[in-house]
Amino acid sequence: MSHDHSLNPETMPQEPEKATHEGKNKFLGLWFFLGGETVLFASLFGTYLALRNSTADGPSSQDLFGLELVFIMTILLLTSSLTSVYAMYHMKNNDFAKMQLWLGVTALLGVGFLAFEIYEFAHYITDYGFTFRSSAFGSAFYTLVGFHGGHVAFGLSWIIVLMARNAKRGLNLYNAPKFYSFSLYWHFIDVVWVFIFTVVYLMGMVS
């Protein structure tokens, strides 16, 4: 490493995540990846929509879903989106400590979300006997929501590793793009969730 990438506020560029060539590449690469993820989730949503009434005499969406839990999960995830915005705000102000703090809050909210989701699945399985194998609807439901949950879990491990790795080093131009990429990814997870609570839960309880 021939240059010290650590920066003090005096030398901080406006957009540290895009200040280096590698950073710009990461930034674009992640965006493009999200473009692909859009199609991935669309395929899962489509499959779910095609099969959501195929309950094979098992429990249906009206039997299963309740508003309260989903509402709490939604608020948790939406808030975590805002906290990651705060983290990026502090990153741009080169305030590493605050950035870590807000990322920590984000991660905690994510963990909370995931815990509720696991609880929800366990509830369906034990109380309703509604599993992945019950019906085509069951397969589609667990696959769609589970894929999203998997994304949350991956995002959590990502941010925890990033925070731990850089805790002692502070912000620099090498890791700023990584933090920024995480925040983009996290927002995207939130976007997917917005459609899940709308299409799966809310629409599932209506029709």
Next chain:
Amino acid sequence: MSSAATQKRGFGAMLWDYLTTVDHKKIGILYLIGGGFFFLLGGLEAMIIRIQLLVPENDFISAGLYNEMITMHGTTMIFLAAMPLLLGLMNVIMPLQIGARDVAFPFLNSLGFWLFFLGGILLNCSWFLGGAPDAGWTSYAPLSVQSPGHGVDFYVMGLQLSGAGTLIGGINFLVTIVTMRAPGMTYMRMPLFTWTTFITSILILFAFPALTVGLFLLMFDRMMGAAFFDVALGGNAIIWQHLFWIFGHPEVYILILPAFGVFSEILPTFSKKRLFGYTAMVFATILIAFLGFMVWAHHMFTVGLGPVANAIFAIATMAIAIPTGIKIFNWLATMWGGSIRINSAMLWALAFVPTFTIGGMTGVMLASTVADYQYHDTYFVVAHFHYVIVGGVVFGILAALHYWWPKIFGRILNEAMGKIAFWLFFIGFHLTFFVQHFLGLMGMPRRYWVFLEGQGLDTGNLVSSIGAFLMGIGGLIFLINIIYSSVKGEKASADPWDGRTLEWATASPPVHYNFKQLPLVRGLDPLWIEKMEGKGKITPAEPLDEIHMPNGSILPLIMTIGFFIASFGFIYQTDHKAWLIAIYVGMAIALGAMLTRSLKDDHGYHISKEELEREAE
């Protein structure tokens, strides 16, 4: 095959070098070797198919094995031969054409290659482990769900791995083209091959996720008892067909567009004329890609989607003839008034024009719904897609190999052998596939293990098989040419064909940092411009300075091996739960490698200015 320096270092060191390389040129060569190997395998499978169909009611191979043969032939050729060969060419050539020193994500580039390669190996392991997949390359559910044994499981996991590799490759190329063009290389000055790489990568980005999901659904149904395609539990098998073709049709343009790019480089070079209608060519490419997403249901005309859907998709499909026609005529106009030199590279390009036109036109015939009720799933379709795939994609790859071989390997392929191989392959090709149009309409469905006696199908099939053997011999001669030329071939200069684009402005083979100083691009066909202005050399865009290069890494290979092991776990855990261990171990290896990657900073290294100066011209 590569430079003398590597050969001196001994085999072990060279192997390690290739296993850890992140150099786009070496990764490109790896893709070419891997793709070439699978092409040979797919060709062998094709020969076995044609031997089985040599005479009516033949029993050269059994019915079950025949189905495995066609499935593996189709899958291998599309996913493991044609696409990787193209990705290899893109990898080597595209960064050179835009005047870049590497791709945007060298590490991911290597990961993409290993995922493809081990995915292909995984798929082919099935031959030795109880039988290959046998539900066709399209693996329609519920046949693919009910298929006994583990064949289809290997299909699922193998394609999932290699598909992930392709997706990574696509994103990598996209970012490379967006951020790493040399100074002055605006979008509208990019060579057509770079343009088609760009558009193809977009297609990869948006098409592959549908396949990924389809494969997951199939995996869940087969390995975990899900019910997506299980009609008894409310499942719906048509979902697979939609997902497969939403991916599958863009896939065929993923194959053909880079080939179009190749011809758009070769035809101008050997006509000594700039590409006619450059702007139209670019927009035609974009239009083909765009329309390519809206026609998938033409593979499903007989599924019963109803007349409205069928009519819409028929018209959308026919519309693709228009941008493609623009391309054909622009190529002809490029040659018109030129000064045409014919060598093997040009021969393949010239053969492409009429051959692909026939294939494209049978495509339009297929798009006519009611006519397709007759063509669908018959040898007419087989004839159509071999005309476009062999006549377009394979001819394109072979043309590109002859054209860029000197650049990639520093030696020129033997002309005489090149021409013999061409004529054998070309004549064999038309013998094989032209009659198949008629066979189809005469009542021969595809994927038929045997055809019966006395149905008027004997002669056609015989001719077809003979043609296939000619192609086989042609392929063999090409292989000999490769071996012969890599030992005895004429050494190539930097610019053996009087080229026009930037790749010809650097040494053959290029130094590992490609360009000592990034080139300054002053227009379309930058090298040609400099030649016409009497300089013959590219103006540098920057003073000589140290160059930043990425470090090699073994991690991509280790990561992939982890996934490879885990795949076996997934496949066999249905037999015995002990195989779950393989999943855990494999995933641990893969995740461990990822963790290592993120914990260990990798800033690359610098080639100092002095060192560069020492490496004299």
Next chain:
Amino acid sequence: MKAWLGKFKSLLMLSGIALLLAGCGKENLSAFIPKGPNAETSLNLIILSLAIMIFVFIVVMLVYVIVLVRFRQKKGQEDYIPKQVEGNKTLETIWTVIPIILVLILAVPTVTATFELADNSGAEEGLNVEVTGNQYWWHFNYQGQEIQTSQDMYIPVGEPVYLNMASTDVIHSFWVPSISGKMDVNPENTNTMYIEAEEEGVYWGKCAELCGPSHSLMDFKVIAVSQEEFDQWVSDMQNVDPEAQPEGAVAQEGQSLFQENSCVACHAIGSSPVATGPNLTSFGDRTTLAGVEEPTKENIVDWLLNPEAMKPGNKMTGNYPELTEEEASSIAEYLMQLQPSEITPEDAGN
């Protein structure tokens, strides 16, 4: 639309193209020799599109040949640099517009024909047959008529017959090239189509969707007979006595073996809806055995002793008690006598 397409076709007849095509393939199997209105509509479109394609191909080849002859580099011209042409608006417009027109010429009749063939409005009054695809045989249930057959399907000539098709296992595809294009037979829904034969005949049908090892052996027949003959067939089939004694001791022995050996569990005789295996009511009149073999006694015995050798992967193998050669032979004797109707494939002229 049909009329002018028809005229167009006769025009091409003269030019010899259609003649060339007509020489292609076997009668009653080839799509080139249509024997029904659907196949004709398809063929008309095929010929129209082919004509357009030949026109395009000739244009392309003309330019191509001129280019190759005129613009080859000549000796001594190695240094000649041709003019670097950027493009030409007029030319480029021409080769954009002409293909658009050609595509439209093809698109309009395509769309009309698509809707025409999907028109099922006659199904209410017409003859409805429920078609079931099975690995690797076909079953036909004449709806409202109490008639079940397998492998051979009788239809009246000149009448559209409405098919309601579904599969019991994987996807198959119903294709009788000389009468009509194909339609998939899916497990999850019922697809409808109609077929009509204009001439009497035994038309060859094939399964066109990969369905397993014996996919290529899943043939069937559509037997078109005159309306009177068809009515006769219907009444014969409705009056079958499933218990009727065959002639001769061997055949009678065969009949009891057939009952005892659980054959009846899968094979119905008469109009019973059991259809785990082909309905054998009129087995003696079948054109083929198991869809592909000559229905000789020898072959039937071979089938009963080892079906796997004839049709790999079929669903009968291993699911019935083993038979001795003698038993098989008596059963064959019995089965060959199952000829309940006066109407046989011979009446269709072939």
Next chain:
Amino acid sequence: MANNPNTSKLKMNSFQRQKKKEEMKKQVISFALMIGFTLIAFGLVGFSEMDSMFLVPILLILAVVQVGFQFYYFMHMKDKDHEMPAVMIYGGVFAAMLTLAALIVITWW
């Protein structure tokens, strides 16, 4: 460029600070709106007797608008230098729409 990241040495001046503050304010407002939309959506399903013919489109519109906020404000797609990301996301949305159309039609037919 890659090897001298300090080229764009910029001192954070008060103007820029101001701009960031304002940006942040916009984002907080977006967040408030998103929460608002969410409440409306849940409220409509929980407490209103609206016909699903009307309800479903309203729910979808609420979701789309909310997602617009995420992309344009939280993820900065409105900013300059985001042309390529926007192209790719719209491309993805285009392919996604087709996929959805295909699979939804299955249930109608």
